[in-house]
Amino acid sequence: MDSIKKEKNQERCLSLRRANTFLGKTLLDIVKMLQASVSSEATAAKAGVLQRCDPRFKLISCLIMLVAVVLTREIIVLLAFYSIILLAAIVSKVKLGFFLKRTLLFIPLFSLFIVLPAIFEAVTPGDIVVRLNFFTKEIGITRQGLLSAAILLTRIIDCVSLSVLLMLTTRHNVLLKTLRIFKLPSVFVMTLGMAHRYIYLLLEMVYNSFTAIKSRVGIVKSARTGRRIIGLHMGHLWLKSYKMQNQVYDAMVSRGYTGEPKTLDDFKSHPRDFFLLVFSIIILAGVICLNQFLN
Amino acid sequence: MSEPIFKLTNINYSYPGNFPALKDINLEIFKQEKVALIGANGTGKSTLLTLLDALIFAQSGEFSAFGKTITEKALDKAVNQLEFRKRVGFVFQNPDVQLFCQTVKEDILFGPLQLGIEKKIMLERFETIAEKLRIKHLIDRSPNRLSIGEKKKVAIASVLIIEPEVLILDEPTAGLDPQTTRDIIDALERENQAGKTIIMATHDLHIVEEIADLVHVFGGEKSIIRSGDVAEIMKDHDFLQKNNLMHVHVHRHIHKDN
Ligand SMILES: Nc1ncnc2c1ncn2[C@@H]1O[C@H](COP(=O)(O)OP(=O)(O)OP(=O)(O)O)[C@@H](O)[C@H]1O
Ligand SMILES: [Mg+2]
Numbered sequence: 001m002d003s004i005k006k007e008k009n010q011e012r013c014l015s016l017r018r019a020n021t022f023l024g025k026t027l028l029d030i031v032k033m034l035q036a037s038v039s040s041e042a043t044a045a046k047a048g049v050l051q052r053c054d055p056r057f058k059l060i061s062c063l064i065m066l067v068a069v070v071l072t073r074e075i076i077v078l079l080a081f082y083s084i085i086l087l088a089a090i091v092s093k094v095k096l097g098f099f100l101k102r103t104l105l106f107i108p109l110f111s112l113f114i115v116l117p118a119i120f121e122a123v124t125p126g127d128i129v130v131r132l133n134f135f136t137k138e139i140g141i142t143r144q145g146l147l148s149a150a151i152l153l154t155r156i157i158d159c160v161s162l163s164v165l166l167m168l169t170t171r172h173n174v175l176l177k178t179l180r181i182f183k184l185p186s187v188f189v190m191t192l193g194m195a196h197r198y199i200y201l202l203l204e205m206v207y208n209s210f211t212a213i214k215s216r217v218g219i220v221k222s223a224r225t226g227r228r229i230i231g232l233h234m235g236h237l238w239l240k241s242y243k244m245q246n247q248v249y250d251a252m253v254s255r256g257y258t259g260e261p262k263t264l265d266d267f268k269s270h271p272r273d274f275f276l277l278v279f280s281i282i283i284l285a286g287v288i289c290l291n292q293f294l295n
Numbered sequence: 296m297s298e299p300i301f302k303l304t305n306i307n308y309s310y311p312g313n314f315p316a317l318k319d320i321n322l323e324i325f326k327q328e329k330v331a332l333i334g335a336n337g338t339g340k341s342t343l344l345t346l347l348d349a350l351i352f353a354q355s356g357e358f359s360a361f362g363k364t365i366t367e368k369a370l371d372k373a374v375n376q377l378e379f380r381k382r383v384g385f386v387f388q389n390p391d392v393q394l395f396c397q398t399v400k401e402d403i404l405f406g407p408l409q410l411g412i413e414k415k416i417m418l419e420r421f422e423t424i425a426e427k428l429r430i431k432h433l434i435d436r437s438p439n440r441l442s443i444g445e446k447k448k449v450a451i452a453s454v455l456i457i458e459p460e461v462l463i464l465d466e467p468t469a470g471l472d473p474q475t476t477r478d479i480i481d482a483l484e485r486e487n488q489a490g491k492t493i494i495m496a497t498h499d500l501h502i503v504e505e506i507a508d509l510v511h512v513f514g515g516e517k518s519i520i521r522s523g524d525v526a527e528i529m530k531d532h533d534f535l536q537k538n539n540l541m542h543v544h545v546h547r548h549i550h551k552d553n
Contacts, residue, residue, distance in 0.1 A: 045435075176397065193397045201391055201439070247392035250350045255457065256380040256409035258373055264404055264414075 043168045048092030050169035055178045057273035061280040062166045068284040069158045071291060075147070078154040085161045092169050099168070103161045107153075115152045119145040177263070190261045194248070202241055298362055299323040300461060300492060301347060306356035308342060316342040318518040320356070322511065324494060326460075329487055331503045331525070332496040334513025335539035340496035341388055343513075344463050347494065348385040381410050384459035388466050388496075390446035394438035399430065399449050402438060406457045417456070424452045427485075428478060444471045451479060455486070462486060464495040468502055480506055500541065504529055514538060 044051060050058060065081075072078050089099050117123050119141050126144030167175065176193050252261075301324040308317040317339045324330055332340045345351050346358065352367045359365060361382065370376050384406075387393045396402040403424070407417040425431045428448050438446060451467060462483070468476045480502060487493050497503060503510060503525060510528045514520035520538070521528065528534070535541040 194395050198395075244389070244392055247387065247389065248395050250345070251385075251387055251393045252395065252405075254348055254350060254380065254385045255406035255453065256377055257405075258376060258409070261405075262408045262411075264401070264408060 043092075043094050043098075044171045046093040048094070048169060050088060050092040050165070052270075052272075053276055054267055054269040054273040055170050055174045056267055057269060057277050058166060058170060059175075059178045061276045062162055064277075064280040064284050065162055066159055068280070068287045069155055069162070071284075071287050072155070073151065073291065073294070075151050075154060077287065077290065078151065078158055081158045082154065082161065085158065085165060089161075089165055089168075092165070094165070094168050099161075099164070102168075103157065103164050107157055107160055115149045115156075118149040118152060121145070124148055185260075187259075187261060190263070198241075198244075198248075202237070205237055205240070297326070299325050300361055301494075302357075302359045303346075304357045306346070306353045306358060308346060308351065308353045310342075316517055317346070317353070318516055320519060322519065322522075324492065326492055327487065327490055328492055328509060329507045330492075330494045330509045330511065331507035332494070332511050332513060333498070333500070333503065333540055334496075335515065338513035338515060339517040340513055341465050344385065344465050344494070344496055348383055348463055349379060350385075377410060380406075381457065382459055383461045383463065384454035384457050386451050386454050386462075386464040386467055388469075390443070390450040391438075393450040393453065394446060397437060398434070399436055399438060399441070400434040402449060403434075403453045403456055406453055410457060412457075420456050420458070424456050427482060428452050428455075444475050447471060448475065448479070451482070455482065459491070461492045461494065464493070466497055466499075467495060468497065468499050476502065498540075500529065500535070512538060512540070 069078065069081055072081070086096070086099075090096065121128065121140035121142050124142050124145035126142035128140040129143050129146065130141045132139045132141065170178075176189055179189050179192075301322070303320050303322040306317055306320040306322075307315075309315045320343065332343065334340055342351070346353060347360075349358075349360070349365050349370055352358075352365075357364060360379070363369070365379075370379060394402045396405055400421070403421060404417060407420070425434060428451065430445070430448050430452060433441060433445060433449065438449065441449065447467065447470075451464070454462065464483075467479055467483075471479070476499075483493055483506060493506070495506070497506075507525050510523060510525050511519045512521040512528065512534075515538075521534070532541060
């Protein structure tokens with residue numbers, strides 16, 4: 001008796017799982033992805049070189065380096081930049097595999113449409129390397145085109161790597177705070193931070209309510225009922241988040257908020273932070289000089 | 296006794312859309328009292344606490360705090376507002392609405408920063424509170440990553456650090472483990488010994504006797520149906536059961552061959 005019941009139960013569980021995997025998985029993935037974005041806290045908390053820098057200097061130096069990268073026209077120099085970035089990642093105790101995965105994986109997607117056209121004759125005229133037959137039309141790939149595509153690509157890689165490195169070595173909340181040095185009003189910075197926090201919470205609520213549906217309804221038989229149930233829950237969720245939004249405001253007022261949030265700025269700079277700044281300025285100056293020289 | 300710090304006369308409140316939530320409330324709360332509000336779900340406890348913290352305002356009736364009548368207009372002046380906020384602290388039922396910063400530390404320091412408490416004093420208080428509530432290991436974490444009990448403790452710390460004269464707490468021990476509950480009761484007890492007034496809503500009858508002298512019971516009509524000494528009300532089991540505050544113990548025997 002018992003064993004049959006058990007088996008039936010197991011079967012039910014399995015089909016339940018199968019029926020709900022798709023949606024459950026997608027949601028799970030979203031939550032996981034968000035958690036991964038928060039998980040840069042792990043690398044940001046390590047005692048590496050860049051982690052120890054004053055975030056204000058780090059941000060400015062990073063911006064200067066970005067300008068330098070954008071101005072650079074020599075592929076060798078761009079590759080040199082990339083090796084400096086990788087070196088900086090290593091001394092900041094960022095796992096290289098993790099770093100490469102984060103930067104290189106999604107670069108092709110983003111840059112394909114910008115870089116690819118550059119190789120063709122129509123965009124970059126010059127010495128033809130290969131000719132492709134496209135139906136009746138003949139398209140040539142030029143050497144100059146390939147070179148400028150390579151430059152474009154390395155430039156994108158450099159920029160993305162720089163930004164990712166900055167994000168990985170700075171705590172998310174500190175990074176937000178540094179935005180204030182650009183005289184962004186604190187309300188704005190605070191709102192950004194709150195958005196981050198509550199998006200996370202909202203997603204968790206979505207996830208929980210989906211699990212709740214699963215546990216209450218069991219197998220969602222048709223896609224239509226599934227959609228209806230989820231629609232209802234979403235409505236409920238929005239109401240809930242609307243109510244919460246009011247309460248968050250009340251909670252702020254209750255602790256003395258009157259419209260302009262005051263925050264604690266506890267940045268401490270150190271001589272080595274100036275070194276970082278000077279280093280990036282020298283590099284920018286070097287790039288500008290090189291450009292002049294090559295002209 | 297002297298003047299009450301909170302005095303409510305014939306207070307009525309409805310949420311927008313005409314959802315009545317408080318009916319004809321009369322209440323006086325004196326300095327250093329420990330007051331518990333009990334009542335079934337949806338009887339208006341949270342609403343009353345929100346009103347006491349001057350976050351919502353009654354449609355009719357009079358509410359005065361510290362001898363002054365509190366109206367939306369009176370609080371409009373920044374001076375009055377800040378003074379009131381310094382004197383009254385409110386821990387919300389849902390800790391998630393109270394923790395809106397990026398780290399636990401920022402959340403705890405939010406109140407003192409807004410209220411202009413001196414930096415050195417603020418950081419000293421921070422150390423003490425973090426120690427007493429055992430949340431030192433959490434201070435650099437994001438509130439997203441805390442358990443409900445941890446969030447609750449941080450929310451309480453974020454109010455305690457203001458050192459208000461009146462502490463209003465909405466179910467401070469709901470869903471907490473015994474040790475954490477203990478920590479919070481102890482912290483509240485310390486505050487009360489130091490002269491603070493404590494007002495809280497709770498479903499946890501076990502802690503009521505410990506944490507309160509006076510009890511106000513809310514009924515289905517969204518009004519206070521009984522007020523009195525804690526020991527006396529806690530003894531009246533019939534009354535508590537009738538008002539959904541205590542469930543009838545049924546002994547069920549489960550037969551395996553069923
Ligand atoms: N934002 C709101 N809008 C409309 N009605 C509300 C709102 N908040 C609460 N209410 C209603 O007001 C009444 C009192 O709610 P309140 O939250 O004060 O109850 P409570 O005693 O704190 O309940 P619980 O024990 O569940 O926390 C309830 O009937 C509730 O439905
Ligand atoms: Mg409540």
